[in-house]
Amino acid sequence: MIARSTTLLDRIRTPPMTISRKACIVGAFEHPTRKAPDKTVAQLHAECARGALDDAGLSLQDVDGYFCAGDAPGLGALNMVDYLGLKVRHVDTTESGGSSYLIHVAHAAQAIAAGKCNVALITLAGRPRSEASSGTQPRNLGPNVPDAPFEAPFGPVTVNMYAMVAMRHMYDWGTTAEQLAWVKVAASHHAQHNPHAMLRDVVTVEDVLASPMIADPLHRLDCCVVSDGGGALVVARPEIARRLQRPLVFLLGAGEAIKGQAGGQVDLSYSAAAWSGPAAFAEAGVTPADIRYASIYDSFTITVLMQLEDLGFCRKGEGGRFVQDGNLISGVGSLPFNTDGGGLCNNHPSNRGGITKVIEAVRQLRGEAHPAVQVPDCTLALAHGTGGMLGSRHGSATLILERA
Numbered sequence: 001m002i003a004r005s006t007t008l009l010d011r012i013r014t015p016p017m018t019i020s021r022k023a024c025i026v027g028a029f030e031h032p033t034r035k036a037p038d039k040t041v042a043q044l045h046a047e048c049a050r051g052a053l054d055d056a057g058l059s060l061q062d063v064d065g066y067f068c069a070g071d072a073p074g075l076g077a078l079n080m081v082d083y084l085g086l087k088v089r090h091v092d093t094t095e096s097g098g099s100s101y102l103i104h105v106a107h108a109a110q111a112i113a114a115g116k117c118n119v120a121l122i123t124l125a126g127r128p129r130s131e132a133s134s135g136t137q138p139r140n141l142g143p144n145v146p147d148a149p150f151e152a153p154f155g156p157v158t159v160n161m162y163a164m165v166a167m168r169h170m171y172d173w174g175t176t177a178e179q180l181a182w183v184k185v186a187a188s189h190h191a192q193h194n195p196h197a198m199l200r201d202v203v204t205v206e207d208v209l210a211s212p213m214i215a216d217p218l219h220r221l222d223c224c225v226v227s228d229g230g231g232a233l234v235v236a237r238p239e240i241a242r243r244l245q246r247p248l249v250f251l252l253g254a255g256e257a258i259k260g261q262a263g264g265q266v267d268l269s270y271s272a273a274a275w276s277g278p279a280a281f282a283e284a285g286v287t288p289a290d291i292r293y294a295s296i297y298d299s300f301t302i303t304v305l306m307q308l309e310d311l312g313f314c315r316k317g318e319g320g321r322f323v324q325d326g327n328l329i330s331g332v333g334s335l336p337f338n339t340d341g342g343g344l345c346n347n348h349p350s351n352r353g354g355i356t357k358v359i360e361a362v363r364q365l366r367g368e369a370h371p372a373v374q375v376p377d378c379t380l381a382l383a384h385g386t387g388g389m390l391g392s393r394h395g396s397a398t399l400i401l402e403r404a
């Protein structure tokens with residue numbers, strides 16, 4: 001028997017650095033606008049930055065790390081650092097769609113733990129509503145994206161790609177349109193208490209099914225809103241956080257993953273959350289049963305169903321039964337979710353709403369959510385973001401957050 005040769009990686013491999021409790025989210029701000037024809041994207045970024053820093057009790061002069069993604073104008077950090085008047089020693093422009101901003105929180109914690117920065121600012125902003133952008137338009141990935149030529153002839157549209165996932169889930173597990181509708185119903189019950197939500201009317205399962213069909217089996221009310229706006233987060237070293245006289249929200253664990261086309265071996269039955277979720281739970285040392293509140297990306301109702309399963313809140317194929325009868329409604333079900341109304345009812349800025357998932361989780365942990373939807377004794381929360389398209393290439397990022 002021939003022994004396997006030792007590689008360089010075998011000799012230098014070391015245990016991964018944990019970021020558990022190495023950083024705190026000290027500032028969070030969601031822009032109140034849902035339509036901003038009179039503002040530039042850079043201006044929205046700046047207003048969000050100011051709001052999050054004010055929330056933390058810090059200033060632009062305190063920031064020495066800046067994080068942004070593809071929604072930032074121009075060359076991203078290169079332009080925004082100058083526009084904001086920052087003097088930083090660390091930047092990160094990781095781009096993975098709607099999951100970018102949760103990855104940024106984890107990367108900020110890593111940078112802080114490594115001594116690269118002390119106070120990290122993360123911003124998102126966009127104007128898709130003013131620019132008439134939506135998920136019903138074909139995605140143009142450009143001629144230089146290597147796998148685009150294999151999809152381009154079919155004219156992939158965001159809503160169609162998610163509809164394929166929903167149809168596959170129905171075929172495999174008997175999931176029904178009525179069960180998907182319960183996700184929207186839960187979101188609407190929460191949005192009624194949010195004065196900034198685009199859709200504040202409480203809807204029923206029948207209302208969802210009666211709305212126009214957009215891409216079978218997804219109805220209009222199965223789809224998220226399209227809004228302008230944005231948000232920002234401030235992540236800081238715990239020593240700094242303790243001086244700010246704000247409730248301490250620690251990052252316990254994080255996971256990130258990418259799922260692509262796998263050379264044509266496409267499997268629509270699971271998402272990259274099946275990898276990012278377990279990684280986050282393992283680092284945090286907790287289980288899905290310990291989570292008191294969940295912020296889950298809700299570009300479509302099927303997105304939520306898939307993430308609930310892949311994150312371990314229920315078994316694969318049981319998502320439909322898990323959400324029916326209001327199990328996601330605060331004060332009613334076992335897993336309150338998206339208590340701001342989420343992307344389905346509140347907002348979906350820049351066609352990517354990942355940062356708002358973290359913002360509402362922070363509100364819950366601080367006890368600052370609306371009293372009608374505040375989860376009692378909320379000490380442990382999950383925030384999950386998805387970027388790209390579940391029916392194609394996409395990114396997933398999972399955060400476990402704890403109130404000290």
